[in-house]
Amino acid sequence: MMREKMFQWKIGGEAGMGIKVTGGIFSKMCSRHGMHIVDYSEYPSLIRGGHNTFQVIVSKEPIHALRKGVDFLVCLNSETIERHVNEVAPFGIILYDPKDLPVVPRQRKVFWRPIPFEDLAIQSGGAKLMKNSVALGASVAMMSCQFDILEEILSDTFIKKGKSAQENIRSAKAGFDYIQRQFKESFWTCPIHAQKTRNRMVISGNEALSLGAIAGGLQCYFAYPMTPATTILTTLSQLQHEHGMIVRQCEDEISVINEAIGASFAGARTMVGTSGGGFSLMVEAMGLSAMTETPLVIVDAQRPGPSTGLPTWTGQGDLRFVIHAAQDEFPRAVFTPGDVEECFYFTAHALNIAEIFQIPVIILTDKYLGEGEWSHEIFDPKPIEVHRGDIITAQSRRSAFFPRYGSTPTGISKRPIPGLSRLRFIANSDEHDQFGFTSEDHLVRIEQTRKRFRKVPYLSLMMPGPIWIGPKNAQLTLVGWGSTKGAMLDAAAMMNEKGMSVSVLHVRSPWPFPRSALSRELRKTQKTLVIEGNYSGQLTGLIEQHLHQSPDDVFVKYDGRPFYPEEIMKKGLSLL
C-alpha cells in the first residue's frame, strides 16, 4: 500500500565513490518527474574510505521527512549490503555487484538483483568510479523512468564541474540497458509518472539560507570552515562577485566575528556562520556586538558535541547555549527555522532584525536541515524586504561628536555610519555614556542597561511566533523547534490518517522567549509531547521555567541521527 504513494531509495559505498553527487542526481531526477523528495546523507568524518550513504524518499504527495525502511537499496560495496540489508522492506529490491556477494543469502521476501556495476563501467569506456553512474542508470530503469531526463541532469552536473559528461552518460546507459535486458519481467513498476516537470527546486537548508541572505541584501560574510556550516561559505563564495558581496575565510572564528563586527560598524550588512565549536570561540565577541550595539547575524549549524563530538551528524544541543552565551546580560534574538522555506525567509528577516535593533541575532539550524535537500517551489521573493534601521549615511553638513547611544523610547539609537555621515562617536566595549566615552558612573550604567533592554518588547513583536499546524481540538500536540518540524508533521499526518486528532506546535523563535504566545497555544492542547534532539530536553526546560508547566512526555534523541515519523508516532500512541 505504501509503495503506491511513496518509496525510499538508498545508495551506499565508500567515501570517494561519489555517493553524494550520485544521490543528488537521483533526487533531481525524481523531482523532474514531478515527485516530491527529501534526501539525507550519512558520512563519517573522512575523505576516503569509511561508509557513506545517501537516501531519498520519493512521494506523489508533499512530504516533509524520511521514513524508516528502504525499498530500493543500491550497494556499491559489500559493507553496504552487510549494514543495511535488514532495513530493506518486504518485497524490496537490492541492486548489488555479484563481485561483492557471490552467494545470495536466503533472506525474507527481498529481491536480489545482481548487476556488475564495475564491469559495466569499464566496458563502456569509463573508469571504475563511474559505477555510480551505472547505478543511476539501473535505478532509472527499475523505476520505469525516462533516461533522457537522467542524461540531461548528468550533462548539467558535469558541465558545471568543467568535465565531460559523456563517459558518465555512457556508463549510466549501460546500467539502464542491462536492467531492461535482464529483468524485463521482474521489475516492479513504481509510481513515478514520466511527465517532465521542472517547477520545483531541489535545495538544501544551507542553500536556502544563503539565497535568503543574498535576496535580503547581505553584503559581507565571514567564516571559518566547519561542518556542517561550510557549505554556506562555499555557496556564498561562488556567488560573491555576481551579487556584489565580500566573502572571506579568516584565520579562526575569533577573527571571523571581530572582522564582521568591524565591517558592520563601518556600515556593511554582515553575517557569519559556524557550528557549536566555532560559536564557542565567538562568544566573547557576541558580547562586543551587544555592548557596542553593532548589528550581526550569526548562523550556528548544530552538530552533536560536547567538544569535537560527531562532526558529520545532527543534533539540537545548542539551544540553551545560544540563549545565554557571553557574560552578563543583553538582548538577542534567535531564529529556529524548521524547513528550507523558513531558512530562506528567516535569514532575510534576521538581517533586518539585527540592523533595526542593533543586536546580535542567531539562526540555529543543524546538519539534517542544512545539508539535506527538499523539493520546493521557487520561493516567492515578494515578502523579502531590506530594512537597515535608523542609520545615518547622509553626509552631515558639519562634522560633530554624536550621541550614538542616546536614550530613546524604543531603546534604539540613531546609528551614524563612520566616514559617510561625517559624525564622530566611540563604539565602546566598556560601559559608556551616550557619546561612547568610557564611564563607570552608576547612573550612566543604569541608563545604558535600561536602554539596551528597552528594545525587547518591540523586538518580540517582530519575531515569528509559535505556529499551530493541524486540528484545533487535537487530543495530542507534538511540540518542537527547528528541524524536527518535518518529522512531527509527517507523524501527525500518519496518526490523523489512523483516525486520531494530532496537531503540531512549532516554535520558530525561542528567544525572546514567546511567553504569552506559547502560553496561549499550550492552553489549547490536551496532551503534549515535546520532541527534541538533545539529552536534557532544553525547550522543555524553558517551558517549565517560564510557563511553569510540564508536557505530558518528552521524546529526546541524542544519537546524531534525525527523528523518524514512525518513532514519534509510536511515542505519541503510547500517550493516547
Next chain:
Amino acid sequence: MNEQNLNTSHFPTWCPGCGDFGIWSALKRAIVVLGWEKDQVVVVYGIGCAGNMTNTLDVVGFHGLHGRPIPVAFGVKLANHNLHVIVIAGDGDTFGEGSNHLLHAGRANADMTVIVHNNQRYSLTLGQPSPTADQGTVTKVSPEGSIESPVNPVVFALTAGASFVGQGFAGDIPHLTDLFCRAFSHSGFSFVDVLQPCVTFNPVNSYPYFRERVKKVNPAKTLKDAISLALGKEKFPIGVLWEETRSAYHENLPQCQAGPFISHGSKKRNIMKLMESFL
C-alpha cells in the same frame, strides 16, 4: 586644524611620565601634518593602558576586546577603504592575546597602521610580564623571574609579511611623529613598535635605559637585512626599518575597485535566475 582640535573633553588617566603621553602627542601631530579630516579617521583600540587613549582622542573610535583590535580594523577597512584606520594597542594585547591576528593581517597586507605601546608589562592589570619582557623579569606573578625569552616585535612583524615595519621611542616625539607620518602614508600593513617605559611597574627599562640604547637607522635594503638589523648588535634600532611596495588586501578585491565597498548600499536582490538554477 591643530593638535588641540584632536583632544576631547576627557584628560588621559595615564600615570604622570607614562610613555603613552608621548605616543598620543606624536599621533595627533601626524594626523595634523597629513591633513586628515578627523571624521575620516577610525582608531581601533585594544584593552589596556594604551587602549585607554579611547576617551581622549576626537576621531571615530572603536574600543574593542583585548587582543582583537586588528581583526576589527581589518573589517572596517574592507567595508570602507577610504577611512584612515589605525590600531592602538599594548604589547600584551598584540603579542599575547592577539598575536595570531597580527600574523594573518601581515600575510594579508591589510591596509592599516598598528601602533604597539611596548612597555614589556601588562600594566592595567598591575604589572605582570608581557611577551616582550626580558627573560628573568621579576614581578608579583614571576617572583623567580620569567622563564620565556621575549618575542622580538620587529622580527615577528617582518616574518608575518608586514610591508612597512618601524620602531620608535616614546621619549623622542619629533622622530616618532615623522615615523607615524610615513607609516600612515604607506599603503598596506604598517607596523610600528614604540619602545616606552612603564614608570609604575618597570623599574628596569626606563627613559635613561632607552636613551642610551636607541639608535636611528636607515631602512634595510632587503628583508634579510631588516631581520638581521632587528637581531643585531644595536639593541633598539629606530626609524623605518623596512618598507616595500605590495598591493594591499582590499586592492585585490574586484568588489572594492569602484570605490568603498559600502558605497553600493544594500538593496533587495533579484535571485530568480539563481533559484531557477536549482530546478
